[in-house]
Amino acid sequence: MANTIALRKAYATMLDEVYKLASLTAVLDGPNELVKEGANANEILIPKMTMSGLANYNKQTGYVAGDVTLEYETKKCTYDRGRMFTVDAMDNIESAGVAFGRLSGEFLRTQVVPELDAWRLSSYAGYAPSENKVAEAIADAKAGIAAIRKGKTAIKNAEAKPETCYLYISAQLKGDIEDLDTTASKKVLDGWAGVIEVPEGRFYDKVTLTASGAGGFTTTGGKKIDFLIVDKNAVIQNQKHTVSKIITPDANQDADAWKFGYRTVGIAEAKDNKKVAIYVHTAAA
Template structure:
């Protein structure tokens, strides 16, 4: 058993990296570490940004007008840091033939780490300023034709923003991808084949906003992970119904949409104060627009002999990285949400 544990500890990093690559829907967007360098502080990196002047008049007598090329270094702080310590009793592990320890790490990465990492990234990218928002107030698609038309329109918006056609990736809800694939193959191929990759994203990962749980007993959040964010409401201050505005009535702790609001009931109406999570329909991401970099993703395994507090196998996992985008390339991120 001891030899197998040592072998597991040695191979765990490579095995877990493969799990991440296979299960994550955002791993395609990781940037090469050679493109970044450490900042003055340990919690930041320096990213090179190239800018240059445009064309100028050409004079047949004096020739070319000088222009400038500017290579600046943008300092960006890491914005994602999480960790967890898990333990399993040595007897429990031995009685299962080592199954617990063998599966603990890969299952943790597959079911806990990757879903959260994906969710954090999509929520971050979809909330950035100056991205291409297909419908700011939200939209729903009922047919495959509507989905394909929306994708085509979004691609045109990226074209008009002069986002390069290559390296555009589609992330889409399973339901909408199924609808699109049922449309005639000719139409389907004209649009879907234009993406560098297509991956469907489970609903819980594909949200405009999430809340990370601390994992602390004192916060009542021991389970850790993340949750969706509810809308918050407030009593409206309107004195009469505003045409097109959505109002709600309150029943217990639930808010119910008013289909036909009337002035005489306006004092009982609520409106949304802060918008919570919204399902994302699809995202089109131009990979060079993103600053997605994992500085540290490490798992440490400790044997019962190394456990000074008990007789357990302990697994420590820590993740530290950056999920952001270049400010001048955000038009290359298109989002459609409900």
């Protein structure tokens, strides 16, 4: 039992490292040291700070008292997915663990991360206010530059800084803009926290997670996203990867094999007062 507990912790750490390296949206993760576990497995506590604004200084009475309050808000994780893996019986749990480690690492890179990125990006696109949602065709690279500049202006007018915003952009649009090789084409891609090229399959404004069977996700009914601007300070994003269960061959009633249960739980929301710091441009249909 002690061995399985230690291995579960080791696998969770390994999977978290693979996720951070492979995910395009991991840069938006919030600081884990400020997040607390909720009362239930699919809940987390997010810090929320409120404070008073400035008031007039009075020469007789001095400063007006103000309050700074740090509270924790309970958030339910809306992303809760998992899969049970079976590894043929081996001499010991360490050998089985090596096999599972390779299997799960590849699973995370090829199945989990694409789905997670697609789900998050579509979620943030949905949180953008109506005035920050544009659905029209981009005729050429120059039109693309103009569209991104319009998005950057909207973000600035919302008092967000491009330096804390990530520009997620389709590979096609980014390539077209770079091919212009002009001052304008270079400038429009500068000044962001990061410019991240997104594969077409992960970049739709609507994603449906498949509940059973082969799993995965579909983009039926969704529009292709040309680019998405997200201020890191505007989102609530947290993800946990756990190996919640390890069943030995002796305890496995179905087969002479090890069973490893993988589960990932997360949240991807926008703060109510900062949704204006999200901007999305999609295809017309």
